Amino acid sequence: MERLHSLYLHVPFCTWVCKYCDFNAYAVLEGLIPPYVDALSREIEVAGAELPIGPLETVFIGGGTPSLLTSVQVGQLLERVRAIGLAPGAEVTLEANPSNVTAERVEGWLAAGVNRLSIGVQSLQPDALRFLERLHSGTDAIAAIRTARAGGFANLSADLLFGVPGVNLVVWLDTLESVLAEGVQHLSAYELTVESGTRLGQEVRTGLVQMPGADDQLEQYWAAAARLEAAGYAHYEISNWAQPGFACRHNLAAWNYLPYLGAGAGAHSMFRLDDGSTERRWNVKGPHAYIKQASGGGHALDGSETLSPERARGEAAMIGVRLLGGTGATREFPAQRQQLVGAGLLVEDHGEVRLTRRGVELANQVGAAFLA
């Protein structure tokens, strides 16, 4: 099995679960945080003993809302991580909700070893924030970025949502402009996606909410892409932009099909086996069950799936094409590549391929071409 150099830690707690969210996140369970952190520490410890892992190049603490953890708790987790081995210059990211970013926490997180903060701004527009059920204001979000930077974070990312009902192109670009003015190094802009099983999904299904049309969504997307490029950010993945040297190394590793360990409730891991096959496994989703299982033996496995080398190559290509700087992951699929180039969805460039503008719009069609 290939050695693991990336670690994802999942924190499934939120003060409030926003209506569009379909992540593994739970409100009103904050009381479980202390035993959860203990269980998660145990899982990291056991993984360190059982798996070929480290030194870690990237660590990503995501959620949920990991910023609900105290800096002591974050420190406890990163202590365990250091026991596995942290490479010099490793990227250690924490996802933060603007409401939790105080000078005191910023100082604690930095001290604990976090060196990259990803702030969930989503929007600055009051109506949009209300629609999305965010508990912070736009002012809070801007203040959070400033506090983090003033406290010493030199690698900041902001998450934004576009295609929000009621937000037109002008308002969206205005939000983007204000966030860029704060000098973040990295920006993720996601189209608001309606997932079944969420409250937003139900509102759309019953006609209570009408989502913007595809033309409007794409207009906001491409306008943002143009603005970001002009501002010196490279569009390196479908929904991600970064200043030179600030692309998220943790996510890049996964998109380049490198293996990683995911720990915590519902977390997914990806292993590369010696015969070229890929194993994906995932933990139990519920925090109660996770705590119960991981606290003892450090395992909370729920299921796994092994992809043959051929299918693994297809999956690698499906993910790889989303990297807009180009990918070599389609090397084994000359026929599909030729067809997609012919259809104007891919261009070839020095042996690698990348999506055309139309290819980005139909990225799933391109990805599917490599699957059996």
Next chain:
Amino acid sequence: MIAHVDHGKTTLSDRLLEYTGTVAPRDMVEQVLDQLDLERERGITIKAQAVRMLYKADDGNTYQINLIDTPGHVDFSYEVSRALAACDGAILVVDASQGIEAQTLANVHQALDHNLKIIPVVNKIDLPQANPELVREEIEKVIGLPAESVIFASARQGIGTKEILEAVVREVPPPTGDSNAPLQALIFDAKFDAYRGVVTYIRVLEGTLRPGMRIQMMQTGKSFEVDEVGIFRPEREPVDDLSAGEVGYLIANIRNVRDSRVGDTVTDEARPAAAPLPGYRHVTPMVFAGLFPTDTEQYQQLKEALEKLQLNDAALVYEPETSAALGFGFRCGFLGLLHMEIVQERLEREFNLTLLGTAPTVEYRVRLRSGEEIPVDNPDHLPDPGQIEAISEPMVLATIVVPSTYVGNMMELSQERRGQFLNMQYEPGDRVVITYRMPLAEIIHDYYDQLKSRSKGYASLNYELVGFEEANLVKLDVLVAGSPVDALSMIVDRSKAQQQGRRLAEKLKTLIPRQQFEVPIQAAIGGKIVARETVPAMRKDVTAKCYGGDVTRKRKLLEKQKEGKKRLKRVGNVEIPQEAFMAVLSLD
């Protein structure tokens, strides 16, 4: 056992099998005689099935009765005719609430053609809507069978079972054959068994058939040595011999399905009969359609599957066909739309194929200016209009049986479908029998569904071919993304052509899914575009997030979408679903 579809033949057969102890109670399942999965799922009989019963009658004697359960749907009337040729009598089942319907009449006519003794049974008398007295009166007036001979039954409750068996023993004449005469056995069905070769279903009329005998097929002249003879109970059960009057099967290491033709006569090679039995009226397919493998590599498999299925379904005819759009396949002839649907489903299920069927069409006769007359069963093969002197289309005599309230609707519908009114007759029970002469092409285009929906389900239909008639017809072509798709062409009445073209284009627009590019759809008559629609290009298909667990979820979703696409046929660059090829069937 004959009846209109759904009047309860198969359930009544179940009761007879139970009552005579042919099937032990623990082996009893519903629809014992329906052996195809498809028959049980749909609750209809497709294949006629034979079974031997022993019945100890009130007179103290034990009688051997061979029962053949038949399908009721109009498409399968050929199965009924084959079954009747092997019989001495017929049990006619009529539903106590539905009364006499179109296929009841058709089946009675067939039975009379074979000089069979008919035992009328009014079934489902336990149902609240049942009106057995009225139906009995109807049977006497419409069919001419004496009211006293009618037996009241409820297959569900087992009422009348014994009375039916007694009537069979009393009324149906015993077989007249001589078991010492030269062998004459009628082949009425056959089936392919992977281990034993062809299993031939026979009725012995004269002589005796034993294992070890060398037999000869009188039509083909081929001879075989008999390995096994047996009866149906209802599973195959070997016996020492089958003699005059008996129904059963023979196995003779027959490998080629063509060597056991339904309708042929089996005789003793050493002591042949003087002449073959009359056999059957040759079956004429009514509708034709192309069947193509979605995966071109399955062509050979499809060919073998058709050969095997044809053995069991003598009404199916086919020949190779090449379509510019769909590749290599077969042009098949069917008895009707249900038959076509059943054949496609059986091929897919029993032979594990994925098929695409084109819209069914009738067989036209085209007289060329050169004086030559050619049959055309594929619209795309219609010669250039400049060469055509005249086109004739097959006509049917359609018999509709319907409650009087809906007569107006039935006439309106039939008029719209170019029908020529022939006759209308009022029968007891507020029932009207209407006859029309109309083009078969109109019947296969949604006529039956319309008939049902405009009569709230009460109308029943039977039709038979009555010849050809000249008509003013043109070919309507369809172009998808600029290229003509031969499999979408249709032959239509000139006065309706433009309207049909518009409707077809509109319909195709809703059926062809959005592709990566814009897809224009055009309908053309003789090179002139009469309608145009456009399927807009897919605007976007992109997932915003692809992290951790999203990957598995996304891959599974894309794989599932891809699997669904396998049911689509790629024509040029455009993926067209099966439904699109059937769109022409329901344009009204």
